Amino acid sequence: MKRIADIPGFPPLMACIGLLVFWDLVARYLAISGLPPAWDALKEVPVILADPEQLLNILSSIRRMVIGFFAALVFAIPVGLLMGRSRAVAAFFNPLLMTIYPVPKAALMPIIMLWLGVGDVSKILVIFLGVSLPVIYHSYQGARAVEQKMLWSAAAMGMGAPARLLRIVLPAALPEIMVGCRTGLVLALITMVTSEMIARQSGVGNILFNSLDLAQYGLVYATILIIGVMGFVLDVLFEKLREAVAGWAQPVHQIAVGSA
Amino acid sequence: MADSNPVIDIESLSKTFGTRRGTSHLAIADISLKVGDGEFVSILGPSGCGKSTLLYIVGGFEAPSTGAVLVDGKPVAGPGPDRGPVFQEFALFPWKTVLGNVMYGLLEQGVDRGQATDRARELLAMVHLSAYGNFYPKELSGGMKQRVAIARTLAYRPKILLMDEPFGALDAHTRTRLQNDLLDIWERDRKTVMFVTHSVEEAVFLSDRVAVMTRSPGRIKEIIPIDLPRPRKRAELLVNRRYQDYVVEIERLMELPPEEAQAS
Ligand SMILES: Nc1ncnc2c1ncn2[C@@H]1O[C@H](COP(=O)(O)OP(=O)(O)OP(=O)(O)O)[C@@H](O)[C@H]1O
Numbered sequence: 001m002k003r004i005a006d007i008p009g010f011p012p013l014m015a016c017i018g019l020l021v022f023w024d025l026v027a028r029y030l031a032i033s034g035l036p037p038a039w040d041a042l043k044e045v046p047v048i049l050a051d052p053e054q055l056l057n058i059l060s061s062i063r064r065m066v067i068g069f070f071a072a073l074v075f076a077i078p079v080g081l082l083m084g085r086s087r088a089v090a091a092f093f094n095p096l097l098m099t100i101y102p103v104p105k106a107a108l109m110p111i112i113m114l115w116l117g118v119g120d121v122s123k124i125l126v127i128f129l130g131v132s133l134p135v136i137y138h139s140y141q142g143a144r145a146v147e148q149k150m151l152w153s154a155a156a157m158g159m160g161a162p163a164r165l166l167r168i169v170l171p172a173a174l175p176e177i178m179v180g181c182r183t184g185l186v187l188a189l190i191t192m193v194t195s196e197m198i199a200r201q202s203g204v205g206n207i208l209f210n211s212l213d214l215a216q217y218g219l220v221y222a223t224i225l226i227i228g229v230m231g232f233v234l235d236v237l238f239e240k241l242r243e244a245v246a247g248w249a250q251p252v253h254q255i256a257v258g259s260a
Numbered sequence: 261m262a263d264s265n266p267v268i269d270i271e272s273l274s275k276t277f278g279t280r281r282g283t284s285h286l287a288i289a290d291i292s293l294k295v296g297d298g299e300f301v302s303i304l305g306p307s308g309c310g311k312s313t314l315l316y317i318v319g320g321f322e323a324p325s326t327g328a329v330l331v332d333g334k335p336v337a338g339p340g341p342d343r344g345p346v347f348q349e350f351a352l353f354p355w356k357t358v359l360g361n362v363m364y365g366l367l368e369q370g371v372d373r374g375q376a377t378d379r380a381r382e383l384l385a386m387v388h389l390s391a392y393g394n395f396y397p398k399e400l401s402g403g404m405k406q407r408v409a410i411a412r413t414l415a416y417r418p419k420i421l422l423m424d425e426p427f428g429a430l431d432a433h434t435r436t437r438l439q440n441d442l443l444d445i446w447e448r449d450r451k452t453v454m455f456v457t458h459s460v461e462e463a464v465f466l467s468d469r470v471a472v473m474t475r476s477p478g479r480i481k482e483i484i485p486i487d488l489p490r491p492r493k494r495a496e497l498l499v500n501r502r503y504q505d506y507v508v509e510i511e512r513l514m515e516l517p518p519e520e521a522q523a524s
């Protein structure tokens with residue numbers, strides 16, 4: 001017999017509902033002005049989504065995030081792989097990365113805005129930076145861990161070094177790269193919002209912080225809910241993608257469960 | 261046989277590794293060995309004496325410090341499809357299926373997909389894995405993985421097989437089966453084989469000659485021709501007096517002398 005907890009999506013759904021009920025009760029009981037009951041926030045969600053202007057805001061956020069995210073992948077994966085396979089490349093990039101790593105990317109926003117203005121380019125650049133670092137790091141680790149004998153086996157088949165990087169190192173490191181991409185995705189969402197907090201002009205962050213200024217707390221929390229759901233949906237989609245391209249790396253029993 | 265036109269000609273080969281402490285470490289010293297066409301030569305020696313290093317240099321994966329390796333009279337400058345490696349760690353491509361792994365070298369060499377598939381299936385049959393073409397390496401046992409690795413290497417028809425403890429990670433039973441399979445395959449097309457192992461019985465059972473190396477830095481201590489009839493059957497050999505004598509003789513060679521391993 002199937003247990004209720006085994007139904008896919010059921011446990012997280014219960015957790016969400018539980019959280020909302022808890023939030024609603026606490027807000028009603030404590031009656032803090034900055035914390036509207038969950039129900040009031042939920043009611044605002046369709047209002048936002050039905051407003052064409054707000055919808056445009058959200059879409060422009062997503063557009064910037066997608067551009068920044070993919071630009072980062074195109075840059076970060078090759079750099080990480082090359083760093084993992086060449087000491088010279090690693091020695092070149094390492095100090096640079098070590099310097100940028102601890103800096104919150106959103107903190108760079110004011111400086112970047114000085115150079116590039118408050119428009120899309122600055123925001124995309126911040127997202128790009130935020131996503132690049134974890135992807136570089138994990139690509140690097142993945143490439144470093146590629147078994148030497150695997151590369152030798154390919155070399156013995158007559159494969160040259162550049163082809164090995166593309167056709168052996170890249171697929172072998174893919175599971176690890178995907179871990180970096182997942183972290184990158186979360187960071188893309190975070191930097192997306194924070195960049196819009198600093199350069200308010202359009203976007204989800206713009207809605208969020210404008211309504212905060214106007215003390216429209218229902219709207220504030222509704223926006224937070226929307227961002228949360230976006231993150232959740234992206235993560236689910238990403239997990240599907242990961243399974244498709246790197247499913248071979250899963251432990252055997254998980255493959256068996258998946259195909260059952 | 262080994263002296264006239266050797267396929268592999270190892271000429272006073274030495275390899276020195278740099279260590280982290282900035283010193284240098286002599287791994288193998290002045291090794292000379294000729295391997296004839298279709299000959300099966302095993303390398304035995306204590307752990308760390310440089311057996312793998314020797315094999316990697318012949319494979320072109322590592323460069324020698326001094327000396328040279330000639331294959332068919334030409335100096336080895338790097339890896340090539342004339343020398344197929346089989347490693348103890350299998351080194352299969354985990355993102356490819358079993359069939360994909362076995363086909364890989366053929367596709368790499370420009371063989372068309374249909375032909376490569378046929379040949380790969382043929383080889384999988386040879387290593388008794390016909391039913392596993394669509395499996396991924398993760399889903400196989402160690403013995404099955406090594407069969408795939410052997411099939412993958414045989415697929416592109418290297419003239420020479422370089423096997424580094426290929427059965428070292430397997431249990432005794434699987435090991436015996438794979439030894440028999442390897443001998444069957446070898447009887448069929450008589451490739452030239454360099455085979456590194458820790459097992460004296462394995463070396464005697466498989467080889468035409470057994471090269472015993474000294475402790476680090478590895479030199480060749482003695483080369484023993486194994487004059488036992490082929491095709492060899494394990495059950496018959498085990499009660500064969502000459503086989504037993506070979507095993508004892510080589511065991512003795514391996515024990516002596518009990519000098520300390522030298523570290524630098
Ligand atoms: N890449 C390397 N860098 C530095 N030293 C190395 C390297 N590879 C091997 N060595 C050294 O060379 C010596 C021989 O190593 P090798 O792996 O060839 O021995 P082996 O006979 O194959 O040992 P085993 O039987 O344990 O596999 C060892 O002392 C080892 O420390």
Ligand SMILES: [Mg+2]
Nearest residue numbers: 311312313424
């Ligand atoms: Mg070894």
